[in-house]
Amino acid sequence: MGLEAILQKDGYVTTTIDAIVSWARKSSVWPMPMGISCCAIEMISAADPKYDIARFGSEVMRFTPRQCDLMIVAGTVTYKMAQVVRRIYDQMPEPKWVIAMGACTSSGGMYRSYSVVQGIDQFLPVDVYTAGCPPRPENLLNALMTLQEKIGKTKARDFQNRPLVDLELAQN
Amino acid sequence: MDVKALIVEKVKEKFGSSLEEVSDFRDDLCLTIKRDQIVPLGNFLKNDPDLQFSMCKDVTAIDWATRKNRFTVVYHIHSFKLNFTLRIKANITDESNSIESVTSLWKSADWYERETYDMYGIKFVNHPDLRRMYMPEGFEHYPLRKDFPLLGIPGSLPFPKKAE
Numbered sequence: 001m002g003l004e005a006i007l008q009k010d011g012y013v014t015t016t017i018d019a020i021v022s023w024a025r026k027s028s029v030w031p032m033p034m035g036i037s038c039c040a041i042e043m044i045s046a047a048d049p050k051y052d053i054a055r056f057g058s059e060v061m062r063f064t065p066r067q068c069d070l071m072i073v074a075g076t077v078t079y080k081m082a083q084v085v086r087r088i089y090d091q092m093p094e095p096k097w098v099i100a101m102g103a104c105t106s107s108g109g110m111y112r113s114y115s116v117v118q119g120i121d122q123f124l125p126v127d128v129y130t131a132g133c134p135p136r137p138e139n140l141l142n143a144l145m146t147l148q149e150k151i152g153k154t155k156a157r158d159f160q161n162r163p164l165v166d167l168e169l170a171q172n
Numbered sequence: 173m174d175v176k177a178l179i180v181e182k183v184k185e186k187f188g189s190s191l192e193e194v195s196d197f198r199d200d201l202c203l204t205i206k207r208d209q210i211v212p213l214g215n216f217l218k219n220d221p222d223l224q225f226s227m228c229k230d231v232t233a234i235d236w237a238t239r240k241n242r243f244t245v246v247y248h249i250h251s252f253k254l255n256f257t258l259r260i261k262a263n264i265t266d267e268s269n270s271i272e273s274v275t276s277l278w279k280s281a282d283w284y285e286r287e288t289y290d291m292y293g294i295k296f297v298n299h300p301d302l303r304r305m306y307m308p309e310g311f312e313h314y315p316l317r318k319d320f321p322l323l324g325i326p327g328s329l330p331f332p333k334k335a336e
């Protein structure tokens with residue numbers, strides 16, 4: 001029994017604006033593919049016909065941050081790249097979410113070294129972490145579904161009056 | 173005539189005492205030359221009609237850490253005529269950590285020397301554009317030196333603040 005069946009019977013449904021909006025938001029999360037290294041290959045696989053990220057409404061990979069809701073950081077983030085990632089994140093319109101895909105992004109992974117940021121949560125608010133090196137496409141889809149669950153619970157007031165912040169550089 | 177014997181004989185004849193060492197380890201011929209002779213040697217190897225080492229495949233360095241002369245610069249050059257790759261080493265013997273650039277001979281050495289400068293802090297004199305390559309401009313350390321800590325030096329790299 002779908003929406004059509006209810007509409008035919010009663011002609012209307014009752015809901016809240018928040019529920020409708022968050023439902024719409026979670027069903028079309030447009031990712032910004034921040035594919036920086038090997039994990040990107042699995043992210044690309046997740047978009048192919050076999051894994052088909054379109055089933056979750058996220059097939060629209062936009063290479064401009066202006067049209068994105070979700071940044072999938074897929075790959076090793078170096079200190080040099082961190083500024084770029086942060087700048088792109090800042091350009092995304094609110095509301096926005098971040099998936100840390102893979103061991104490197106989540107914790108530095110095997111690169112315990114001077115050049116690699118030991119976890120992007122040092123400079124980005126991460127919503128979902130994905131384990132694996134690289135994570136399988138199923139794992140990314142799982143992360144997306146987890147995120148959808150999270151988005152589904154949001155209310156409009158959660159996003160109000162978020163101040164615009166300028167990019168500031170600190171030292172590591 | 174054997175290729176190695178030919179190269180060694182020709183270089184010995186031309187450079188004599190500037191040639192510090194000739195080694196042939198695991199079929200790799202390696203010449204160690206005095207630091208100030210690196211460009212004349214390269215010039216000779218490149219332009220001698222019997223040798224024609226026209227390609228520079230790599231420039232890197234070794235940090236010996238505890239030795240007095242800490243750095244050795246290593247070149248790999250290739251001759252298509254002989255189908256042979258030769259290794260040249262030059263020990264840096266003073267505190268200035270500098271050596272003449274070979275970019276005037278091999279254009280490809282440009283970025284190799286920049287990388288070596290970035291990682292070891294070796295200054296290549298007369299290099300056209302000796303800037304950092306991997307590390308950001310303004311970084312003060314040289315990561316591949318043995319005394320550089322693996323996890324880096326806190327506060328040495330610019331890093332964005334946490335977003336809201």
Ligand code: SF4
Nearest residue numbers: 038039102104133134
């Ligand atoms: S987690 Fe593994 S696969 Fe992913 S970017 Fe790091 S090294 Fe590559």
